[in-house]
Amino acid sequence: MTPAAKKSKPRLEPRLAKAFNKAAKLSPKAQKALAKCLLEQLDLIEDETLWMATFAATQDQLARWADEVMKDITIENTEPLDLDRLSK
Numbered sequence: 001m002t003p004a005a006k007k008s009k010p011r012l013e014p015r016l017a018k019a020f021n022k023a024a025k026l027s028p029k030a031q032k033a034l035a036k037c038l039l040e041q042l043d044l045i046e047d048e049t050l051w052m053a054t055f056a057a058t059q060d061q062l063a064r065w066a067d068e069v070m071k072d073i074t075i076e077n078t079e080p081l082d083l084d085r086l087s088k
Contacts, residue, residue, distance in 0.1 A: 012020070023034055072078050 023031060026034065
């Protein structure tokens with residue numbers, strides 16, 4: 001097997017393999033319920049990973065905006081937030 005082929009083959013972490021082996025002994029109904037929960041958790045992890053990557057990629061822009069805001073505050077180029085006006 002080539003080194004590239006070895007890298008592409010997924011390998012389960014031992015505790016996850018143990019969990020799957022235990023899950024395989026459950027009833028079909030329990031397996032379906034577990035699968036649903038696991039897939040929901042994996043979706044959350046993927047969403048969080050995507051959000052973190054997106055947030056990390058915007059740090060330069062966020063820093064520039066923060067600098068602009070601080071400059072506006074320093075030169076008093078701001079006004080108090082009027083929550084009543086926002087709710088209309």
